[in-house]
Amino acid sequence: MNVQLGMQTIMSQQLTAQMIQRLSILQLTNLELKELVEQKNLENPLIDLMDQQEDTWPSEKMLKGSIETDYSMIAMQHTAADFLKEQIPLKATDFERTVLIYLIHSLDERLFLTTDATEVAQRFTMEVEEAERFIQILQSFEPIGVGCQNSTQFLLKHIDQCEDVPQFAKDFVMYEMEAIAKMDIVSLRKRYNLTTSEVMATITFIKELPCMPVISLNEVVATVLPDVSVYCIDGQWLIEVEQKAVPAIRLNDVYVNLLKIEDPTYLKACMRDFTTLAQGLDFRKNTLYAITHYLIEQQPDFFAKGPRALKPMRLKDIAEALDMHESTISRAVKGKYLRTAQGNFAMNDLFVKAINNVTTSTVCDRIAAIIADEDKNSPYSDQQIELLLKKEGITISRRTVAKYREQLNIPSSQKRAYLKEE
DSSP states (O other): OOOOOOOOOOOOOOOOHHHHHHHHHHTOOHHHHHHHHHHHHHHOTTEEEEOOOOOOEEOHHHHTTOOSSOOTTTOOOOBHHHHHHTTSOTTOOHHHHHHHHHHHTTBOTTSOBSSOHHHHHHHHTOOHHHHHHHHHHHHTSSSTTTTOSSHHHHHHHHHHTOSSOOTTHHHHHHHOHHHHHTTOHHHHHHHHTOOHHHHHHHHHHHHTSOOOOOOOTTSBOOEEOOSEEEEEETTEEEEEEOOTTSOEEEEOHHHHHHHHHHOHHHHHHHHHHHHHHHHHHHHHHHHHHHHHHHHHHHOHHHHHHOGGGOOOOOHHHHHHHHTOOHHHHHHHHTTOEEEETTEEEEGGGGSOOEETTEEHHHHHHHHHHHHHTSOTTSOOOHHHHHHHHHHTTOOOOHHHHHHHHHHTTOOOHHHHHHHHHO
16 A cells, blocks of 8 residues: 655635624625624624614515515515505595595505595595595505506506606507507507507517506505615716614623623623624625626616616626625625616516527517518418527527517417418
8 A cells, every 4th residue: 555645735715704794694685684783782782773764665566466586584564555544645634534545445456446536525525526636646655556447547657657658658558458469560560650669669668567466455565675775866876775774783882891891701702793793784785885886887778767778797797897706796686675766676686697698588579579570471480580580699499489489478370370360
């Protein structure tokens, strides 16, 4: 048996206890961070808490009944009825409050009004015009669309809140929803004298409008605490890392002086724990700020126009730009929410996949446009669409074409031919 001794140089990165603590704090949501700070306050006599006012709002996704995102870590107890009642003006008289509460309890599971001005006027002995004023007050509440009479009115309300609205968006909503459902692009082109791309842009705009909520008035609504808010003021972007729900910490000088005399060893351990927590909170705040700043620089169209304008971006890209490890960025954005003028978004959702440097939403738009321009007597097969996309520099498989086509609710070529015959 031949045994040899040798020396080898190996480079490795060792994480200290403080670094591990920083990373664990980084991945916490606001409510988890609040619980951690309060727990540390109970364990460490050197930590004093300074209360801050908590700022919350109902998540639009949760009001839609979305199951795409796990809100279990950020949910707070709040019913839809309570949320609406809190928006009743403080200066409202007892009578006005009674009428508004009646209207709130006249909403169905979509938050649509099940009564009308005439019925309200009869019930409370008032003029119909006065009853309509109360309904308008209700319709001014959040979320947008509450108190509408039907889905058309709901969509029109949301269109009124948008910028850069396609010219015939309202006409499409009021008169062409059946044509949109059938993707009858040819008829819409002729009727409104539009190009295929203009029709598709209008349809895409309408599809991106919020869905109608499905929720009981007494059902608990998840409430989201934003981790970062972005505002545009006089053309300048303002980033605010939201920590109103998390108590600020400070050193308790009384206990410091007391422990200096009675137990210096315990004082040292408590001081180390306080310093680690304070540094972890600063690291989390600075990292979220840096990530958001990078997003604003790289995705200005997203903040101005919404998610449809997102460009392909990877965690690796932002990690390299900020000189951090990719896993650090992943921890930072996991479970965090960004508040913008375009709505509230999970930060994880801002990292979109790309196909040949094109987002999947763009690929879907191209598939829809190709099908809209096809010969209706001889519709394109998925294989033919694959080849057409390849000519444009988008290389995907026939199976992927079929998947995206189904997501767009567009029938297969055989069914499109059959529909044409009908």
